[in-house]
Amino acid sequence: MPKDFLSLADWQAEELREILARASELKKLGRAGKRPQTLRGRSIAMFFEKPSLRTRVTFEAGMSQLGGHAIVLPPEQVGVGTRESPADVAHNLSRWVDGIVARTYSHALVEELARTATIPVINGLTDLLHPCQVMADLQTIAERAELKDARVAYVGDGNNMANSLLFGASVLGLALSVGTPASHRPALRVRRRAEELAARSGATLRFCEDPAEAVQDATFVYTDVWTSMGQEEERERRRKIFRAYQVNEALLENAAKDAWVMHCLPAHRGEEITDEVLDGPRSIALDQAENRLHAQKAVLERVLLR
16 A cells, blocks of 8 residues: 555555545544544644645544644745755654645645655645545545446546546546547646556546537536636636536536536636536535545545554
């Protein structure tokens, strides 16, 4: 089992299934008013370069509910790369806390922290990957269908969400269709790695430019913002590029009649998704958001109690 939780591609299918099963169990326990104190006396440091609602609240609340403690480290306080090197930060934190959650722009920075730290490092999001979100997404899908039977379609920008969905699907053997403009496909190294993993698991990965083709007969239709944090200057150009990829009622006519709609949030309403769809009966975006709490609690147990 890997020490760190940086990418779903580093984990075996059975390990991810066990984490998902534990997440489901923790959700049921929580709704019954039971909170196992499995992380009593444990602490994590949370280093966030990027703003956060779901990641910060769910990790901080998750640690508290399991009996542990989370310490939030604003970037201006730590000064990684300016006041101190990533290696020095990792060495120091390894002496004080039991784990690190890092939410950064650069994926290389999270990898450097993990390489240097002697404690587990969890990827809370980078520009390349968002594995904790996909664990919550997989839990949300599994609450409605067998993962092996789910037909997932992702449309929009081939960003960190698309990359992590590719890894999750390829490890667990899902059918995933990715519809993006040719200029904004998921990262080549991610596609190649996902195809290698899919060859072992039996996952079906498909890439296309036509959003209607991508969502054809899909039982889950997923989208994300067209302009991610750090890309604000490109927003108008991106709106033109992705206009045809909006998840709206017309696009959903191509999906299965009982298809669910997914979004990792926050949403740019009226861009990648319409209010009608996001707030409609097909949307399970808030279930995904809730499951961030349960999935991350299971991840925390897995890496901190190894």
